[in-house]
Amino acid sequence: MQDLTHYIDGAHVAGTSGRFADVYNPATGEVQARAPLASTQEVDAAVEIARKAQPAWAATNPQRRARVLMKFVDLLNRDMDKLAEALSREHGKTLPDAAGDVQRGLEVVEYCIGAPQMLKGEYTDSAGPGIDMYSMRQALGVTAGITPFNFPAMIPMWMFAPAIACGNAFILKPSERDPSVPLMLAELMEEAGLPKGILQVVNGDKEAVDALLHNDVVQSIGFVGSTPIAEYIYATGCANGKRVQCFGGAKNHMIIMPDADMNQAADALIGAGYGAAGERCMAISVAVPVGDETADRLIEALVPRIEKLKVGPYTAGNDVDYGPVVTAAAKQNILRLVESGVEQGAKLVVDGRNFSLQGYEDGFFVGPHLFDNVTPDMDIYTQEIFGPVLSTVRAKSYEEAIGLAMDHEYGNGTAIFTRDGDAARDFANRINIGMVGINVPIPVPLAYHTFGGWKKSVFGDLNQHGPDAFKFYTRTKTVTARWPSGIKEGGEFSIPVME
Numbered sequence: 001m002q003d004l005t006h007y008i009d010g011a012h013v014a015g016t017s018g019r020f021a022d023v024y025n026p027a028t029g030e031v032q033a034r035a036p037l038a039s040t041q042e043v044d045a046a047v048e049i050a051r052k053a054q055p056a057w058a059a060t061n062p063q064r065r066a067r068v069l070m071k072f073v074d075l076l077n078r079d080m081d082k083l084a085e086a087l088s089r090e091h092g093k094t095l096p097d098a099a100g101d102v103q104r105g106l107e108v109v110e111y112c113i114g115a116p117q118m119l120k121g122e123y124t125d126s127a128g129p130g131i132d133m134y135s136m137r138q139a140l141g142v143t144a145g146i147t148p149f150n151f152p153a154m155i156p157m158w159m160f161a162p163a164i165a166c167g168n169a170f171i172l173k174p175s176e177r178d179p180s181v182p183l184m185l186a187e188l189m190e191e192a193g194l195p196k197g198i199l200q201v202v203n204g205d206k207e208a209v210d211a212l213l214h215n216d217v218v219q220s221i222g223f224v225g226s227t228p229i230a231e232y233i234y235a236t237g238c239a240n241g242k243r244v245q246c247f248g249g250a251k252n253h254m255i256i257m258p259d260a261d262m263n264q265a266a267d268a269l270i271g272a273g274y275g276a277a278g279e280r281c282m283a284i285s286v287a288v289p290v291g292d293e294t295a296d297r298l299i300e301a302l303v304p305r306i307e308k309l310k311v312g313p314y315t316a317g318n319d320v321d322y323g324p325v326v327t328a329a330a331k332q333n334i335l336r337l338v339e340s341g342v343e344q345g346a347k348l349v350v351d352g353r354n355f356s357l358q359g360y361e362d363g364f365f366v367g368p369h370l371f372d373n374v375t376p377d378m379d380i381y382t383q384e385i386f387g388p389v390l391s392t393v394r395a396k397s398y399e400e401a402i403g404l405a406m407d408h409e410y411g412n413g414t415a416i417f418t419r420d421g422d423a424a425r426d427f428a429n430r431i432n433i434g435m436v437g438i439n440v441p442i443p444v445p446l447a448y449h450t451f452g453g454w455k456k457s458v459f460g461d462l463n464q465h466g467p468d469a470f471k472f473y474t475r476t477k478t479v480t481a482r483w484p485s486g487i488k489e490g491g492e493f494s495i496p497v498m499e
């Protein structure tokens, strides 16, 4: 059994708290490693190292800082296969999907190479008589991020790339379920030239998170994970005077209009609903066909596609559509919700409950499920399932369909499939959800745009990556300067006297 470490001050460091979390191989169900769970003292020691290292990094000119990120991109590409393998082994997602996880983070790093341009301040010459005014964007100091299990490469990079490009030190508290890739990323950043102590990884659970929330040196906290924890971290961090941005859960609706290309919509739903076993915050978990005839056609198109899905371990390479879910507890929770759907009267059109994979009976595999006739009062509709379960809610009209998405407490992503530009435009304008796809099922914005939901999917004012990240990870300082007239008119030869 391998004992994983923290990454502190440029070195792998064993945990000293005596507490550990099991890290599984979800495909086999075996415990393959233990992640140390940091104590408050271990977190505070890392923060102190970061505090000492940060001023020199902030004083390094922005172009030199960006060069570290440039080199880091090369190293990510060099080690892509190794990173993807380590990621799949702990998370369970397929190898191509794991490489995509690294790639989407890498794109944020590429964007942050432009930090010198983003950090330029503003300047007004002669704002008053002899007065100039200028603003600077200065690093916050020590920043921290708490990340979820489902994107162990991309989400840490969403946070640490801009934080570090801006001159901050960053402490990453990754998910205790799959901490190996975050540790590898920290090593690669130092190989790329990052000074020790600027990016540290502290593994842990609530105790480590609370230590970060209550440490006065920590200036900002970024969080991505489930909504109850997002709410807790936002409230506690703000109460402690920190800058906080928290991203929570989701229940993403896809509306299928009667005029949609049904094959295109069904293909899109298969990828968006079942890809990564549904463990994506931008997964589509609710299909809303408009009209019974549309719903019947949709179900008819979906069923054969779902029956063809290949569920298996990442070691099957490209020959698998999705892998196991992350833990036995996650699997039990998904199956519990499926049972509740059946009990509450939804029609289980594709039943994956008895799914079992020969040779991997102890793995955390969940077969694909499709529900029809789901109603908004059911638990499978109100709760985030985070598994390969697609719920169909039949709407009588476009207004009813858009109303469903708008009334749901989550507001991360949504999509409409239609050939009608007017409906699509109306949808994009009225919907109270942060990321909208038009004939695109998973509308994840690219690195140079910003990522963020609305409603209970987000707590805070600024989005992830894009220009917002440079606002989140810096403070603006505005200087108004007037200089007394100098000696430019020549030396004064007679003794000055007061008039």
Ligand code: NAD
Pocket: 146, 147, 148, 149, 150, 151, 173, 174, 175, 176, 204, 205, 206, 209, 210, 224, 225, 226, 227, 229, 230, 247, 248, 249, 250, 280, 281, 384, 386, 412, 453, 457
């Ligand atoms: P989670 O909330 O269980 O854990 C997220 C992080 O919080 C982990 O680092 C964990 O160690 C820590 N944590 C857990 N319990 C805590 C507690 N009581 N106090 C303090 N910290 C605690 O989430 P998860 O299961 O890792 O990830 C899945 C969730 O993340 C889903 O709800 C998904 O929708 C959401 N998610 C959201 C986005 C987004 O951008 N909105 C992106 C990815 C995932």
